[in-house]
Amino acid sequence: MDKPEMHHTLMAARARQKMSWDDLGHAVDRSPVWVASVCYGMNSAPPDIAQKIATALGLEDDALIEALKACPTKTWDGAIPQDPLIYRLYEVVGVYGPTLKDVIQEKFGDGIMSAIDFSMDVERVEDPKGDRVKITMNGKFLPYKSW
Amino acid sequence: MDKPEMHHTLMAARARQKMSWDDLGHAVDRSPVWVASVCYGMNSAPPDIAQKIATALGLEDDALIEALKACPTKTWDGAIPQDPLIYRLYEVVGVYGPTLKDVIQEKFGDGIMSAIDFSMDVERVEDPKGDRVKITMNGKFLPYKSW
Amino acid sequence: MDKPEMHHTLMAARARQKMSWDDLGHAVDRSPVWVASVCYGMNSAPPDIAQKIATALGLEDDALIEALKACPTKTWDGAIPQDPLIYRLYEVVGVYGPTLKDVIQEKFGDGIMSAIDFSMDVERVEDPKGDRVKITMNGKFLPYKSW
Amino acid sequence: MDKPEMHHTLMAARARQKMSWDDLGHAVDRSPVWVASVCYGMNSAPPDIAQKIATALGLEDDALIEALKACPTKTWDGAIPQDPLIYRLYEVVGVYGPTLKDVIQEKFGDGIMSAIDFSMDVERVEDPKGDRVKITMNGKFLPYKSW
Amino acid sequence: MDKPEMHHTLMAARARQKMSWDDLGHAVDRSPVWVASVCYGMNSAPPDIAQKIATALGLEDDALIEALKACPTKTWDGAIPQDPLIYRLYEVVGVYGPTLKDVIQEKFGDGIMSAIDFSMDVERVEDPKGDRVKITMNGKFLPYKSW
Amino acid sequence: MDKPEMHHTLMAARARQKMSWDDLGHAVDRSPVWVASVCYGMNSAPPDIAQKIATALGLEDDALIEALKACPTKTWDGAIPQDPLIYRLYEVVGVYGPTLKDVIQEKFGDGIMSAIDFSMDVERVEDPKGDRVKITMNGKFLPYKSW
Amino acid sequence: MDKPEMHHTLMAARARQKMSWDDLGHAVDRSPVWVASVCYGMNSAPPDIAQKIATALGLEDDALIEALKACPTKTWDGAIPQDPLIYRLYEVVGVYGPTLKDVIQEKFGDGIMSAIDFSMDVERVEDPKGDRVKITMNGKFLPYKSW
Amino acid sequence: MDKPEMHHTLMAARARQKMSWDDLGHAVDRSPVWVASVCYGMNSAPPDIAQKIATALGLEDDALIEALKACPTKTWDGAIPQDPLIYRLYEVVGVYGPTLKDVIQEKFGDGIMSAIDFSMDVERVEDPKGDRVKITMNGKFLPYKSW
Amino acid sequence: MDKPEMHHTLMAARARQKMSWDDLGHAVDRSPVWVASVCYGMNSAPPDIAQKIATALGLEDDALIEALKACPTKTWDGAIPQDPLIYRLYEVVGVYGPTLKDVIQEKFGDGIMSAIDFSMDVERVEDPKGDRVKITMNGKFLPYKSW
Amino acid sequence: MDKPEMHHTLMAARARQKMSWDDLGHAVDRSPVWVASVCYGMNSAPPDIAQKIATALGLEDDALIEALKACPTKTWDGAIPQDPLIYRLYEVVGVYGPTLKDVIQEKFGDGIMSAIDFSMDVERVEDPKGDRVKITMNGKFLPYKSW
CATH class of the missing domain: 3.30.1160.10 (Cyanate lyase, C-terminal domain)
Structure with missing residues (x-):
């Protein structure tokens, strides 16, 4: 599972579970911003946190946990952002x-x-x-x- | 006096007076970051503050005070910064x-x-x-x- | 449903219903320009308006309504437009x-x-x-x- | 006199005379936005208006009037504006x-x-x-x- | 049918029918350059001409005729052309x-x-x-x- | 004399002499567009034409004639023109x-x-x-x- | 058949036949560089040569021969090459x-x-x-x- | 003396002496293309050749000879050339x-x-x-x- | 098999075999950096090394070995890297x-x-x-x- | 004294003194690469080293020493280098x-x-x-x- 697929899986689960970033941060005992960046595929999670994120979102899937732990290639679209x-x-x-x-x-x-x-x-x-x-x-x- | 000349004049006075941004912020009762941005020509100062900046740096010059008050054109070099x-x-x-x-x-x-x-x-x-x-x-x- | 798919669905319905932007603006009591920008995926609709847009176009679909309400990422093609x-x-x-x-x-x-x-x-x-x-x-x- | 020199001359006179764009528009019977664009060197003035602008600002100078009448080359800095x-x-x-x-x-x-x-x-x-x-x-x- | 699909359909029919742009221009009583630009999706055809183009190429298809009439978004690849x-x-x-x-x-x-x-x-x-x-x-x- | 200096000299003389491009084209028996491109420094003039251009504008200057004859480096500002x-x-x-x-x-x-x-x-x-x-x-x- | 598909077909056949560009040049009586550029889709082949290239590579396919004869759109990736x-x-x-x-x-x-x-x-x-x-x-x- | 000044000095001398690149190549026993690239500041000359170039053009100037010998920084204008x-x-x-x-x-x-x-x-x-x-x-x- | 497919195949096998770049370098008697660059498709392997890489990773596949030996086109994303x-x-x-x-x-x-x-x-x-x-x-x- | 002027002063002194980067590194007890980067204005020198560099090159000038100590703005020409x-x-x-x-x-x-x-x-x-x-x-x- 690559980072974009991991991201889509996590976002869908978060919507289903109606968990905010604050809730998810709480659940794994980390800052909501950092947890969100992990779910966006822009940071890697240590093994225990990867496990906790998956559990909190009801997604016990080894491929997903591997994807959460993988070192990301941090790139973004557009040298000058538009949004x-x-x-x-x-x-x-x-x-x-x-x-x-x-x-x-x-x-x-x-x-x-x-x-x-x-x-x-x-x-x-x-x-x-x-x-x-x-x-x-x-x-x-x-x-x-x-x- | 345009903003770049104003900037050079202010930086030289600041060095002569050995005033830090904290000192200058104090002297004019504003945040050091905002005062620095004014001196860099990226914000305009209200008339009373423009006067106080000039006074604090020993630069009682009307052209300088006008330059501090002028609306800046906020542009920067390089879409992607290098420093x-x-x-x-x-x-x-x-x-x-x-x-x-x-x-x-x-x-x-x-x-x-x-x-x-x-x-x-x-x-x-x-x-x-x-x-x-x-x-x-x-x-x-x-x-x-x-x- | 993502914004591009929502856009295509809405444009097809609008053509089928022969509703102009003025008609659609009327139907939901908003400016035609704003309604068009929502249908182009460049603005989010409040829940009641999202519902009204769907109704006006005969598209009672929860996924579509969710897509109308979602915060858009506002990006465009080409730093310098060509059209x-x-x-x-x-x-x-x-x-x-x-x-x-x-x-x-x-x-x-x-x-x-x-x-x-x-x-x-x-x-x-x-x-x-x-x-x-x-x-x-x-x-x-x-x-x-x-x- | 080229357009940039013309622009600087006009801006200095406007400051001396304390004439707003509204004042200058009034004086020459044109919209303030159009008059400002002429003074910025982005539009050419018809001969009578060029004369009136010069008169209103107390600048009776043939070279200036020629510069106001000249067809401008309309270019701007930066494909994407920063200000x-x-x-x-x-x-x-x-x-x-x-x-x-x-x-x-x-x-x-x-x-x-x-x-x-x-x-x-x-x-x-x-x-x-x-x-x-x-x-x-x-x-x-x-x-x-x-x- | 979008403009690219329309273009491919028209080019294939033109090859089958061995109609040159001159022939097609003749058939619809318009300049070959304008007709070609319509077929390339860079201009819209008035309804009667859209019908005539379709007829001349043996393509009596409503979706194609709609595509010929649609207002094009005129964009091109590469700020500096290479061909x-x-x-x-x-x-x-x-x-x-x-x-x-x-x-x-x-x-x-x-x-x-x-x-x-x-x-x-x-x-x-x-x-x-x-x-x-x-x-x-x-x-x-x-x-x-x-x- | 380089091409930009040549250009300024020629434009000033043309204004003094009130010669249009048509007049100058006539005077040297060439197309006005080509003569203008030579005066803009984007084409080189054969020796006899360089001489005639100088004569027509009352500028009998060897350095100018050399500049008119020199092979130009044809470059322009901006990959995408703005005017x-x-x-x-x-x-x-x-x-x-x-x-x-x-x-x-x-x-x-x-x-x-x-x-x-x-x-x-x-x-x-x-x-x-x-x-x-x-x-x-x-x-x-x-x-x-x-x- | 478009030029990219033609290219892949020709490269595969060339590998199967173990024909070098020199061999293929010989076979069709043209320079190896020109033949290679045709096979890369960057030049069009006259009908007789298109036929000979197909024959030399054991590919008697009308669509391929048409593709070899078609006028190419000559574009390349990257204003500044990287390889x-x-x-x-x-x-x-x-x-x-x-x-x-x-x-x-x-x-x-x-x-x-x-x-x-x-x-x-x-x-x-x-x-x-x-x-x-x-x-x-x-x-x-x-x-x-x-x- | 930097490379651009060196270049202008050499080009003026070459014009005065009416020496072609072939003549200059002959005089220093090197290829005309290489000698031209040295004079354009895009290659460095070994000491003996630098001396010979200066002599051939009647420019016995130590600063010029140093400039001819200096390692150039090879840069050019425009990622995509225009001439x-x-x-x-x-x-x-x-x-x-x-x-x-x-x-x-x-x-x-x-x-x-x-x-x-x-x-x-x-x-x-x-x-x-x-x-x-x-x-x-x-x-x-x-x-x-x-x- | 093209280089990207080769890369994905090799990375999956490396993960399955839990071989580090050091292990793989050892196994084929080359530097880990060079071996990694081959597996990333940025260098070609000589035939014997291509064979050894495939063997070390348990991938005895002719198409893979051909891909390892092929001359790469060395390009990268983004003139300025972001990671x-x-x-x-x-x-x-x-x-x-x-x-x-x-x-x-x-x-x-x-x-x-x-x-x-x-x-x-x-x-x-x-x-x-x-x-x-x-x-x-x-x-x-x-x-x-x-x- | 700004960094470019400092750079030119130091390079001229280095040439006069015939000191290599190795010699200068030795003289100030630092790596030649780091010392060169300081002289190129891309690193700041601690006060004692700034003094030693000036002394080694026979340039006892306070403004120069201040320039050596100043925090540099590290920028370079061209996103993609050409040399x-x-x-x-x-x-x-x-x-x-x-x-x-x-x-x-x-x-x-x-x-x-x-x-x-x-x-x-x-x-x-x-x-x-x-x-x-x-x-x-x-x-x-x-x-x-x-x-």
Whole structure:
């Protein structure tokens, strides 16, 4: 079973079970964002979590569990995203990229924020003028070193 | 004075004054990230803040203040960024874009996170295994509506 | 049922029923442009409207109604459109983009016209020298704010 | 004098004179959007209007008037615009392009809306939930014909 | 029946009937180039001509006639054509584009040649040094106007 | 003197002398389109014609004459043209490319129309419904041969 | 039978018959490079040669012979080739393009080498330091002419 | 002195001295194509040849000689060339690339023709039907090996 | 059997046999990286090695062995890779490309490192601060020569 | 002083002093590749090393030392490199990318080789059949983790 087939199987089961990403995150004791990324085929699950995801969705299938554990090839369509929700994030990177580089390197020295030793969360923040989306990214700072 | 000349003038003054973005944010009572984006020419400053930025950096120059207040044309080089610090953010958008879309729309319904009614912060989180960069994005949820 | 299959089903029914977009808009009490965009899979319908669209076209099918309600991934073919009708709109954005930015920001201050809190209509304007197409776009002004 | 130099001269004069696009449109008895597009070098002015624009801005300079009258080469930077205000218009064309094609061709038959025999206006519509931008495009319908 | 299937059906019938584009143009009383473009799915045929094309090729099929009448979505592969015959035309546009713009606008004023109110013909011109291809394009001049 | 400097010199002289392309074509006994392409730096002039162009424009300058005679490097900006007049020609190539290939190869066999052994003319055709632009291209047919 | 199917049929037969391109060239009395290009669907064969190719490969099939005779649409994958053997040729064009233009135009005057009235051969040149590939291209010089 | 300045200096001297590439090749005892590529800044000259080129053109300048000896960075404008002479070579690579790969690998086994251990010549071949350009490329075959 | 089918067959067998790339390299007496590249269809195997690979994986199939021996067309998806592991290598080439060019050409003179007469290895280097990946590339230096 | 000016200053001094990258690496006790990348403006030097580089090259200039210490913006020209030496490295990434991903992830689990916690060396390996270039890359393995 390849990642796209795994994704379709998981999405259908999630709809049948009416499990939200929060529910599924709870069930396997991981962040909903990370669990969703695993189900989208963009991260691999450790064996025990792969098992738990399958169980939570009522899908006890070895091929599916293997697919959850497999190292993904992380690619995406379109160098510039088009869907408005995703484009706005791309726009933030474009508009604020050099600003973030300067602010981060002033705080930490020359280096980057890892996108591998990395986690991310999404929260709904209530607001009388309209609720807000809060995205938190947390990555290890990796300094450049001389050699 | 156009935005690039304004940027160079401000960066040189900041170096002379040895003011960090935190210092400058403090001095004008705004977030360091937003102040940096203004100095990079990617946001416009309201008149009082434009005045305060100029004062804080010892640059009482009307042309500079006009430049700080002007509506910027927000463009960036390269559809795909190359600098590793900025590329990692682009990669996060590519790898996690559809995941974030699904998690956000499950929480809020059909719509997007605004990149205009939006704020962002950067923090240094101490960690014995290596300090971490924490970026928080906070944007109003905008629902699609029928008409 | 995914959005493309939904689209083909709806277009075939519309042809069978000889319902114009105006007719369908009437039947569900929404603008023909918005209804067409829903049928093209580029907007989601609220549950009651999804039901009404299906009824109006004689298609009482749960999978179809689910497809009408699903959040769409809004993507399009070709960064630069080729079909002459669509290209002319792209050309208008290219030729008049900076002009519109200046005129709008002079009227409203620094900010943008939302493409999410947005509606659009098309009218036929009779003219002895040849009838004219009138497209009206109406989007909320979103101001940039400091933080 | 080429179009970019003309543009800079006119923008500086407009700032000195504190004339809005509405003021300038009034002064020369044309739509503010069209006048702005002339000043941005994206349309040519007929001789009498070129003269009036120069007079209104206190710039009685033959080279400038020649530049206003010259046929422009209409090009723009970036196949995909980046500035958020302009990008949102591009996004509208992408998201709604096939929808508009279908709605227009159902109303008019096979053909297009001209971008040459074309006019456009921008209005501010007051709204208690936040004022709105209204853009109206009006182009002659051009039918395809057999030959 | 979509346009590609229509195209294949028509090409096969044309081969069976050994009808050249000249023959088919004659049979339906239209230019061979226009008839070919209809059969390639790049123009729509008025109802009577659609009927005549079908009859001339011995294909009395309602779905085919509907396909001939449908408004086409005019798109093509490759922003830059590769086939040498088509590339040479692209090269002519690149090499002579600004020349043609200048010559046409000197003759007509600011405006363009329409590609919609447009016709085109191809002739074989005998020449002892090698026969020549003569392509004639004929489009309405559309002037830009102020508004 | 390189081709761009030559072009600017010639255009300024042409404006001073109020010579149209037709006038200049007459003066040197060549087609106005070809003469314009030489002045745009996209064709080289034989020595006698280079001399005549210079004389007609009152520019007796050896460096200019050398520039007129030099073999041009024929390049253009933008794989896809943006100026509407030139874009419409590009669109014609895109929309009608495969049609023209089929019509030409049916008439001539496998081969192409040369863009080198090639000439082109522009005429104004009066028409009560609006004058028309007529462009005639004439290129030698080059057959593919086996070897 | 389209060109890709023709290609696969011919390659399979060639493998079964263990005929090299040299053998096949011999059998039909044409250059191996040209015969290979026909079998790759990038050139059309005159009727007698098409027949001979089919016979040489033991494939007496009218559809195949028609496919060999059909005018090909010459397109290729990737504006920049990736396979190292083909990329090296692309690199030669990039590195030596302006050099070749200058050398050829100095020898012949303003014009080009035809890629249509053109032939090409490949030879193996023995060399004690490692055998060498010799590619010979031979194309008619086409002069630009005034008109 | 960088390569572009070196190039301009050499081209001007060559024009003054009326030396063809053949003359210059003779003078330094190397192929005209290679000498031209050195003067275009696309190859480095060994010290003795650099000296001879300078002498032949009457340019005894150490900075020039250093520039001739320097390792070039070989880059070119445009992934797809536009000048017709160079484009035709690109087209040959596109049309015949897979053909050449098959013919060469059948003759030599898996490997490529080197573009580094490589030479090239251009000849004028007289022909009553129009003289021809003959380009010969000669590169070492490099076999892929297992390891 | 084409290369993609060969690849899938080999990967399934490798999983069934639980053979690592090291095991398979051992079994056929070649480097694991080279063997993996053969199984990915990016190198051809000499006959004896093709046979050994098939035997080691329990796949005695002539079509498979032919596929292993066939000359591959080496192409890849995406001019810029997206998978983070592969992108980091691309980034290294971008960041260090001119540095490597200078260091190598200072050591060797004008020329390149061959990617054909080339080998590569991957090792795991234990490190208390986190194990490291060591990639060694070894390619023949190919000097540019005059001709 | 910006990075490009710093680069030119350092390269000129290095030429005057006839210091190789090995010499300069020795003088500052760092790898020649890293020192070269600093001088190319693609890495920042710690203060003591910046001082030593300046001293070694006889350039005691504070602005230069500041430039050596500044965090670089790491960008490069051309998504696909053209210079043959650099292109060959790009080709290696394209041809062997998926192979390396598989071999590394089999050895280490899901994760990547860091391009930040990274070093690289170049050696000349003598070989009677032609000396070889050996490039060694050494990067920390970064595992993906669940969160």
